[in-house]
Amino acid sequence: MGLAGEGAVGRRELHGLELPELPTRVVFGRGRLGQLGTHAREFGHRVLLVCGRGAMRRHGVLDAVVGHLRAAHLTVTVFDGVSANPTSAEADRAVALAAEHGCDVVVGLGGGSAIDAAKAAAVGVERGPVGPLVGTTLESSEGALPLIAVPTTAGSGSEVTKGATVTDVVRRLKAGIRGPDLFPRVAVIDPVLLGTVPAGVAAESGFDALAHAVEGLAARRSDPVTRALALRAVELVGVHLPKVAAGDRSAQALDGMALAALLGGWNVALAGTCLPHRMQQAMGGLAHGAALPHGRGLAVLYPAWLEQAVPYAAERFAAAARALGGTDIHTEVVRLREVCGLTGGLRDRGFTEADIAVMGAAVTGDLGNDPVPSPDPDTVERIYRACL
8 A cells, every 4th residue: 555656745546535635745655764864854964853762762663763864864863752641841851952952853753642742842942842832723933843754653643734732741731732833744654663563552543543534524624535535544444453453463454554544644634533532632631641542542432422423423423334344333433442452431540520520621622623513511521421
């Protein structure tokens, strides 16, 4: 599987689907990681490489990436302090390192957390500290550093979106930083990298890809093109996620999930997400919520959200169910949760009844994109309560 050609992605066909225009150039395919240095050299000579705290080193990916960049005669400074739920403090440390070494291009390597932290650092160089940027939409500026995204998980789609989810440590607010400068200039998507991901992490990130597709299908801002992309992504997840969650690392399974995540990211960029993403972000303001991986948090919320949302977009949800091989979306999502080991409720993760009002008050963002008409605080709290 791959994208036809390289260059800025405009109207282009992918497996018979017309891809809408995005500012990110997508480089997709096995072995494409070897081209990273060439792409980075287009934007600068001193790279800030942002990644997580251990996985990239353990699996040899960090050494390979640094090698490709240095082979292109680039200077590389590594910031490997990103946690599973990136914080403003982590992004600020990356910004300080970039300033100290005069970095002029950022590479985000890893899952959605690492790429989001890299995005925050890229805009924080000019507009930091990062904390006050959380929850805002930024205008374009020439001071933002160009960013290249190299995803190693199949889920977040952050490699083609204009947002970064970060927790402001002062306000204890987990929300998005958005704006055109957060679009990566290039996304280098090499499915081979997915082979290093543990099965549990692959399941969690894969559910995120499913959520992007389902929400992109049901969102009020969706259109016929984005809905076609979403259905293709749902189909790919339905076929390949159970295999990957069971440990399958075949080329077919990894390529399929990489493509599903990419299409899901396209939907996030163009159609947006719905209430589950807003609610999962709000959970991150609590200590036990911050420890909950994003995809697993979505899996907790999804059955209860579907109960509320399906009546308002019944035909679209039915199409998603068919793409998963069934007739009822609630049944199919519950089945996928079980197959992937993503069962359990909020109580299993340390949440209590007392947390519901706190989380409900922290839900922010565009709630009007949800199929549920103008979801109010009572609706949000009802969903949280049903997830306990």
